[in-house]
Amino acid sequence: MKASRSTVIPLILLIYLAVMSYIGRPILYRGDYFYYFGIIGGSLIVILLLHFTLRRRERLRREREEEMRRIDEE
Numbered sequence: 674m675k676a677s678r679s680t681v682i683p684l685i686l687l688i689y690l691a692v693m694s695y696i697g698r699p700i701l702y703r704g705d706y707f708y709y710f711g712i713i714g715g716s717l718i719v720i721l722l723l724h725f726t727l728r729r730r731e732r733l734r735r736e737r738e739e740e741m742r743r744i745d746e747e
Contacts, residue, residue, distance in 0.1 A: 679727035683720050690716050 694713055701709045 677727075677731055679724055679731055682727065683724040686716075686720050686723070690720070 690713065694709075697709060697712075
């Protein structure tokens, strides 16, 4: 089965976020906990919103294609 965009793109962004979090560890060590975890939390929220938006678009596209297929069969 083909991996859907709503899974692949957020997964890539999560990997990117993990790498950037690792690179940004000096900010955490400096004591800027709110800034460090705030950026990570905000990024996670955006990635989740993207995931659900892409899932909705895929569902709407699939429904539209099924409807067009039904219309063509009639």
